[in-house]
Amino acid sequence: MAPPITVALPLATAAAVAACHRWIPRWPALLLSAGASLAVAALGVSLALDASHSGLLLYWFGEWTPRTGHAIGIDFAIDPTGAMLLVISATLVTFAIVFAFRYFDTAGQFFQVLMLIFLAALAGFSLTGDLFNLFVFFELMSAAAFALCGYKSEEPAPLQGALNFAVTNTIGAVLVLTGIALLYGRTGALNFAQIGRTLGGRSDVLVLAAFAFIVCGFLVKAAVVPFHFWLADAHAVAPTPVCVIFSGIMVEMGLYAVVRIYWTVFSGALGPFHNELRNLLMAFGAATALVGAVMCYAQRHLKRLLAFSTISHVGILLLGIGLLSPEALGGVGVKLLGHAMTKGGLFLAAGILLHRTGSVDEIDLHGRGRHLGWLAFLFFFGAAGLAGCPPFATFWGGVMLNQAAGRLGYHWITWVALGGEIVTAAAIFRFTSRVFLGWGTAHGVLIAGAARIPEKPDTQGGHEHTPFAMYASATVLALLGAAAGMVPHLTRVAHSAALRMENRAAYAARVLDGVASAAPAARDTSATFPDLAQGCGAVAAALLLAWLTVCSPSARRALGSFHPLRRAVQYLRDVHSGIIPDYVAWLVFGVAVFGGVACSWVLWHATIPAQLR
Amino acid sequence: MALFLVSAAVFGTIYVAALASLHPMGVADAASASYGNRINAATVSERHITDAVTAVNFDFRGFDTLGEEFIMFASVIGTILLLRKHRDESEGTPRDQKAGREISPPSDAVRVISVSLAGMVVTFGIYIVTHGQVSPGGGFQGGVLLAAPPLLIYLAGEFQQFCRLAPRPLVEAGEAVGAAGYAIIGVIPLFLHAAYLYNFLPLGTPGDIFSGGTVALIDLTVGLEVAGGFIVLLLAFLEETLVRRDPA
């Protein structure tokens, strides 16, 4: 079946459901939407298998194949990584649609319409080989996301969350478009391979500025510090199935865009700056991981807590991407897969909690979850997955990352990643112990000043018991995170996909000249005993941290009187003010830092001769 | 604030430096002009379309435009979703929200001009939609024009007439059909073993209204979608501000 079906089918289904939304009842619409997204998932799996056999699958729209090595049409350049992201997206959307079938009060079928459009945008985003096409699907994703975020429009908080989300991401999109315009002005091309080939190996201020703008624009979507402020606000107020998609795949798509654009367009031109770029990306990644972890631990609203844990994990992924090596990139892919499933399961569990108790606030819910045994187990399971416990996929991703980092001499990455994972998992353990086990008191030392956002349940009626569909989808998704880690040769497949992604010359030759290249030689990564110890140790450390914070009075006193920590947390809280002008100021600051550093490389290389560097 | 000013200064410097290394306005070098020149050379000879911009939009880069059309669709659906009537709200007769504020009804001049212009704008809009492949125009531009006449009727003071002219279910359905139409026109070539969005209809003669094959059809569907979308937006906003009442 042709690849465009992955985009055309959800779009056509969405339009069809919208056209007849007044006349068809709920069940047929649900089956139609879930069926469409399942079909996309199946198509994605077949594309992934095809792509791993034959390298890059190429599809030119409208039969506009390249003329004399120049592209005039738009193409889909499907490699295993893109197809895998498509499968993850479609799976998450299917689960979200099934989970949400009780969410229709006044909105009719529009929720499903927007979800399907979201899916089509994710599909096009992961498969495309054209820069402007990427931007179009980026905007499509954003438009659907803004509306879904502000869905509960009868309360004030969702509207503010959606506004924060929309304004910052629109500026990010404008940044991307500016970068695209600059590149077009230099190369006259919009196709990844074409631009990469035309840029060649030289770079000046324009190339670096375009790189900085495009990367920063996508990092806004990826919620990297200091572009991350919108994520927690959006997650706190969006309906739970929507949060699953946001944290599971939408944010990671920003990182995917950075990786894809770097390797196919800029890797030749930015070759001389390899080491500097590594340091820059890893600096941003480390900042994100740490800020995300600290803010995560300082939250009382579960969805905000999970959002900050996503930010922390994005920081860890960016650390891996910043290593600019195939094994690290493979590790990032595996970790992303595990995180998507596990985080999705956690958010669905949060949705069940909201449905049963009407709140997701740690202090308000103290001890009220004692009868929800299975739910507590789901939270524990998910938190273990986030900490990188074997056999979750996150564990394997961590192993690949640590080995790659060690090989390149960047051992500190391992410690930063470990710290982030431990603290975020500990936050969930702490929440679970307070709510489901009733431990500790109803006063939190660190979480006293956190945002308390009142919210009404997403669902209507039946709060005495949880529908089977909700429990089933949450459990299956959480289990998938563990099952993904047990797929044989997972690391070898990831390594091979990453090798393919990083090969700019082979990509251009395939897209523009039709020349196929041989499969790259990849290998399995095996986990040594220290790796296993680290994985289990992370879970143990997280449990210990949570227990200390909740149950041990001496630890709590020590935490409370540790002034630098309190001042740091207070400062971070003030910075996360919820006010759009502040967010935009930080955004511009981030772009200025990234762009300033990037452009300084050109000046440095131009003025200082090679011998003195 | 100081943070912003410093960052904006740095950002501005980078941007200006990058812009300064672009080619001067009006004189393009071979690399940056290659895409445009290829399109200009191919549009009449290969697709019989005399308007190169429409050719790029709906043929060469038709897939982009499908995405853009659905961005519009998603935003309209999103706005409808946001402005929907909630369970605790009610609707009343249209009036300006601010109680006690006196507005005079529109003057006769406004009413006459609006009503007479409405017909002309409809004709002009249909002309622009259908002639996209011949002269500057196309589905997007014509669709926006076609959304104006109901607004003119509203300006003439007749909100009820507006609602009757453009009933909500019809316009919403029309918009969705237009959106689906574009996706489906793209799917049909798949059954003919060609690529998605391949121009499979007879191409006609350049300069004729039926030239360009599928482009003529896509103009119509896009025009329907854009016009429908804008009218629905206007209806939703006007209902929210004029008709919706908050819970007491």
Next chain:
Amino acid sequence: MSHLAYFVAAWLFLVGLYGVVTSRNMVHLIICLSVVQSSTYVVLLTIGYRTGAAAPVFVDIPPSTPAVDPVVQALMLTDIVVEVTVMALLLALAILAHARTGELDPNRLGLMRG
């Protein structure tokens, strides 16, 4: 002053950003966003312009006449429609925020603190 048009685009971007950061009214903020977006249109169009060339419409001129770049015009065209609808979505959010909280000042819409 061959690059003047480009600098106008940079100016628009900066002024729009300044407007967003110092805004005291949500509707004003959203309009400043559209100013920021229009800077990209100026850049794109300036890139595509060719001195002395005709518009890329060949209905009354022979197809081999030098014409300006149609690709950037096509990109811009659909972008404008997209911008309008996204602005509509944002304005709907702003209207509803005002209806629910009575506030239009972005500096006072601070429920998400911490």
